[in-house]
Amino acid sequence: MVTAAPPLPSARAPRAVRVRHLGPNWYASVMGTAAVGTAGTALPVALPAGLHTVLAAVWALSLLMLVTLLAARALHWLHHRDQARAHLLDPAVAPFYGCLSMALLAVGGGAPTAGRDWLGSGAAVALDAVLYTAGTAVGLGAAVALPYLMSVRHRIEPSQASPVWLLPLVAPMVSAALGPQLVPHLPPGQPRATLLLACLAMFGLSLFATLVMLPLVLFRLITVGPLPLALTPTLFLVLGPLGQSTTAVGSIANAAPGVVPAPYARGLDVFSVLYGVPVTGFALMWLALAVAHLVRARRRGMGFAMTWWACTFPVGTCVTGAAALARHTGLTGYQALSVGLYVLLVVAWLAAGTGTVRGLLSGELLAGPRPAPGAPAPETGRTTSGAVR
Helix, strand or coil: CCEEECCCCHHHCCHHHHCCCCCHHHHHHHHHHHHHHHHHHHCCCCCCHHHHHHHHHHHHHHHHHHHHHHHHHHHHHHHCHHHHHHHHHCCCCHHHHHHHHHHHHHHHHHCCCCCHHHHCHHHHHHHHHHHHHHHHHHHHHHHHHHHHHHHHCCCCCHHHCCHHHHHHHHHHHHHHHHHHHHHHHCCCCHHHHHHHHHHHHHHHHHHHHHHHHHHHHHHHHHHHCCCCHHHHHHHHHHHHHHHHHHHHHHHHHHHCECCECHHHHHHHHHHHHHHHHHHHHHHHHHHHHHHHHHHHHHHCCCCCCHHHHHHCHHHHHHHHHHHHHHHHHCCHHHHHHHHHHHHHHHHHHHHHHHHHHHHHHHCCCCCCCCCCCCCCCCCEEECCCCCEC
16 A cells, blocks of 8 residues: 655655656666767777877766666666556657667777776676677567567557657667677687677667668658657657668678678678668768757757757767778768767767756756646655655
8 A cells, every 4th residue: 555645855865766757768878978988989080199088988987877877777676666667658768778778788888999998908898798798688678578568558649659769679789789899709610600690680670670660750750740849859869770780780891701701701891881871871861850850949948858868879879880981981081970970979968968967966857747737746655664765
């Protein structure tokens, strides 16, 4: 039974109460922070020596954020299972569980690049292997479980189609892009070939699922109109599968020589360009569309929300995708594109990070939904054990 109890003053509220409204969307902040560090190390240009230290520090921040958020989310599930179940049954929140996988993968993938100088090669690869295994397992599970929930438990109208639906589907693509860097650390022969082809399979899984879902998002925009102001930044999520798939085919092609027979290795190298160039073209078109919608929303009074983090990690995938094309084609145009996109990524990260810090300090981001004018204030529940939740 649940009985009413007087609300506690916010200053004395236990930590369990503070995390009641901490949803899975918070993992996007970890993804965006990790992207700044890893995408910077992927740029196909010479970086100043001091900048490597900055990128390592940003990656370390993402690792700290991941550990903190995992602990907070554990408290959320321990003390607020009703709210956690409500999130799973909410079609607007459930897709964000895909962010857990991508946060693990993004931080792990940055260990051998941005974090290697601080951790050492052995520890960096070990951390990457652990987080990659966990992130891939969670991502594959989410790619099946969340569409299942959407079809069986959720009640969704076509007008509710959202770019957020792509989140659980793009997680395997992140695994496909980051797995090849672990291939050289496996024993030669079957283990290396198995991981490489598994990455190619996850590339296909995510690609075809995205091709099915993306038309629903575009159809909703055209027939219903712009997204609500607070959700407008989620249009940038479409860039995720586009940039990450370009990164993935480039990474797979880089790891293929000596792992698969020469004809296949050469074919993968050719495919990385034939696939990456047109997909990057579409990504740039969508980027322009998303920016136009974002400018419109800001002019109409869009304030800060956690959805601003949607402008970070997807742009980071386009940075690494353009960098892969620069290396495979040798064109300076793609070098310039990767640098320009990285500047955009840093600006978006600073904006989202500043808003998040302010919201945390004010307490607004962890507060519950505000009741409508005239509605009774929500009650604070007390379980039969007497502990306030």
